[in-house]
Amino acid sequence: GQSALQGESLSMGGLNGLGGAQQKQQAWYSFLIIKEKQKWKAVFDMMINFMVAYNCVNITLSICFDVEPEGVQLLIDQYFVETIFGLDILFNFLMEFKDPETQQPVREFTLIAKNYIFSGSFTFDFLAIIPIKQILRDESTSSVNKILRMVRISRMLKLLDIARFNHSLKSFFENDSSQDKIMLQYVIMHSFKITRLFLAAIIITYFCGCLWYFVVFTYRDEGQVDEHNHLVSSPTFYYRFEMDKMSVEKKIIVSWYYSMTTLTTVGYGDYYPISNTEIFMAVCYMLCGVVFFSYIMSSVIEIINNQQKKMSLEDKTQGLRNWLIMLSRFTNKKPLKRSLYNRITHHFDYFWTYDRLAAIHQHADTLNELPKSMKRKLMTNYLFEDIFKNFKFFFKTSQDSNREQKFLYDVSYGFMPRYFDPLNDKEDEIIYDEEDEVPEMYFCLEGLVQIGYFFKSKQSTQNEFRGVKKFAQHFIICDHYVVNNMRCEFVYLCVQPVKCFALTKKFLLKNIFQKYPEMANEIKANSLMRYVKYLKKPINQEYNHDLIMKNKKSTYRQVFFEEKSASAKLPDARQPHLTTAGPALSQADNDGLKQMVFTHKKEGAAATAESDVQGKKKRVGTENMEDLMQKTKREARMNDLEMNTQLKQKMNGIRKEVENFNVNIDEFSMICDNELAKLYDNVEKVSQNIGQIQ
Structure with missing residues (x-):
């Protein structure tokens, strides 16, 4: 089926004018394109962010406090940091990006270059690495170069970008889908959200402190003496607190401390503005600080509340417990067995966690307000895209016609999450046994299932399971029994935990097949053909072979026993x-x-x-x-x-x-x-x- 789809896509490409020649032309540089989920690129991005922070701090100190790097630090600033920034620009020209409309990765070089150039990042990155001082060899241009390099301060916002951090985090956990790892990733994500707020507060107060010192130092002589050198006002902030006698480290600490106490409106009173310029700037700091720190506090509270709701489904769990308690009234208050209670709670915990239709049911009014085409795309192309894509052979639809889109849209309302864990629950080992009624079919995304039969040999007194067919990751089971309303003929044994979505027989036969009879007949015929070809025929052959071998052994023993008895007499x-x-x-x-x-x-x-x-x-x-x-x-x-x-x-x-x-x-x-x-x-x-x- 995949080869057919690939052939169809290639033929369509030829019709659209792409052809094999263009594919060969693109092949020579396709291996240079960097994928988004590569771990080394995530590590490099983190290193770039720290380099940006280091560079911006040094430039700020150089501009505001007139601190120039020397020795090894000068070599690092001039060569190592600039080389890393140059590599970053090169990698940005080779880094694939997701199309904002389709959310699909774009790997064409021209489109990547256009996206990087016209996004505005390239202009600032390129201007920031131009060594104007070395080119013009003029000391006056050093300040211009510093100001241009200060443009990189905007890149520090990437340190606070949630989506960027989440992408880097997923690149480390992309091959591990266990529940513990998923929850660990979720906890790390929420911890980062809180941490980034504190980082934002530290970064903003630091730059506000540097800006405060720059203004105080620039206007340090404001209102001090008149034209006859007579004192006409009190000393400014710079002289009042003797900053001219402080070391550079002390100046940084005092300026940072004052900006923090002013932005948070604490105001201890040990440092205060004096001149008109300083008072005006302090007022601006207080107004901005109220808004900024109010936003930080509300964000922290919101993150904590969301974390509590995500980690514990207290409302639904409490309702389930009340329901189980109500059932005890009909059993003379006999308590429910602990094993059964745990199975019920685990089932609903998994169901509530992975039920994709929960938000749809809770906000049905919002969904109904959307146009029909948007609702169908939301359900089929987004919410259940993985199921319709991986099991396209079952639905036999291309989503081209309006009726097929309606069909998939109606089917999507029947998917329910299911989980079979034979390692922790022995009753989950056998999904269906021979002659069982089959109420559900399963679209399995993960796990391992064996299909076979129980066979009793002469060597053992118990039935032995003979597994003939084995399915792992992206497989479908029991579709023939459900769509054709049949009983189970074989044994479906769960070997490894299976995560899947179920469609019930009642939902399909009454709600779907009666509405779409032509598609129902096609699905029934295809399910029967797949069942006979891939399951029934090979399993029956294996079963007949075991039966013949068993009869051979039994006949041989019977004849041997009769001969031995006759010879003895x-x-x-x-x-x-x-x-x-x-x-x-x-x-x-x-x-x-x-x-x-x-x-x-x-x-x-x-x-x-x-x-x-x-x-x-x-x-x-x-x-x-x-x-x-x-x-x-x-x-x-x-x-x-x-x-x-x-x-x-x-x-x-x-x-x-x-x-x-x-x-x-x-x-x-x-x-x-x-x-x-x-x-x-x-x-x-x-x-x-x-x-x-x-």
Whole structure:
């Protein structure tokens, strides 16, 4: 099916003018395109973010506090950091991105370059790495270069980007889908949301402190003396708190501390503005601080509330417990077994966690307000896209026609999450047994299921499971039983935990198939063909083989037992030399063998009576007694040889008949298989013709 889809997509590409030539032209650089989910790129992005933070802090110190890097730090700033930034620009030209409309990855180089250039990031990144001072060799341009490099401060927002961090986090957990890892990822994500708020507060207050010092230092002489050098006002902030005598570290700490206390409107009073410019700037800080820290507090509270709702479904769980308590009224307050209680709670916990229709049912009014086309795309192309894509062979729809979209939209309302865990619950090992009623079919996304039968051998007293077919990851089971309303014919054994979505027989037969009879007939026919071809035929062949081997062993033991009993009752001189080698014997052959053994017994008894007569004659003492005894022995020996010969001939005849029977059976089974295969081909051709006619 995948090869057919690929062939169809290639043919459509040729019709659209793409063709194989363009694909070959794109192949030479396709391996250079960087995928979004590569772990090394996620690590590189984190390193870039820290480099941006390091670079912005140093530039801020250089501009505001006139601190220039020296020695090793200067080499790091001029060569290492700039080289990393240059590589980042190169990687951005090779980094695939998701189309905002389709959410599909775009790997074409021209589209990636256009997206990066016109997004605005390229302009700032390129201007920031231009060494204007080295190019113009002018000291006055150093401040211009610093201002251009300050543009990179905007990149520090990437440190606070939730989507970027979530993408990097998923790249580390993409191959691990266990429940514990998913919950760990969720906890880390919420912890980062809280941490980023504190990081935002630290970053903003730091830059506000640097800006405060820059303004205070620039206007340090405002209102100090007049034109005759007479003191006309009190000293400014810079001189009042003797910042001219402080070290650089002390200046940074005092400025940062003052901006923090002002933005949070705490105002301890140990540092305060003096000049008009300082007072105006402090007022602006307080107004912005009220808004900013109010937003931080509300965001923290919202994150904590969402975390509590996600980690514990307290409302639904409490309702389930109340319902179970109400059931005890009808059992004389007899408590429910703990094992059954745990199974019920685990079932609903999983159902509530993975029920994709929960939000749809809770906000049905919002969904109904959307146009029909949007509702269908929301359900089929977004909410259940993985199911309709991975199991397209079952639905047999391309979503091209309006009726097929309606069909998938109606089917999507029947999906219910199911989970089978044989490791923790032994009753989940057998999903369905032979002759069970099948109320649900399962679209399995993960897990391992074996399909076979129970077989009782002579060596064991219990039934042994013989697994014939094995399915793992993206498989469907019990579809034929549900759509064609049949009972289960085989045993479905859950080997590893299975995560799946179920469609009930009642939902399909009453709500879907009656509304779409043509699609229902096609689904029924295709399910039957897949069931017979991939399940029923190979499993029945394996079962018949086991049954033949068992009958062979049973027949051999029965014949061997009869021969041994008959030989034990005969005298040594009259034991027939029987052989039991050969193919399996039928019941008629066993009866013939018993009749021959009985005849042999009768003749042996007659020979014994004759020997008794000879003994009487010997007691009488006649002269010819020895001759008569020798003659009698010769006759008895001849009779034994003749009987052995007849028995051998009978056994050889039975073997030939059994061999002919086995050959005829094999020929007959081959003829039946060929006729059945022809019938399948004819049915498939008929279904294809019906599809073409439709």
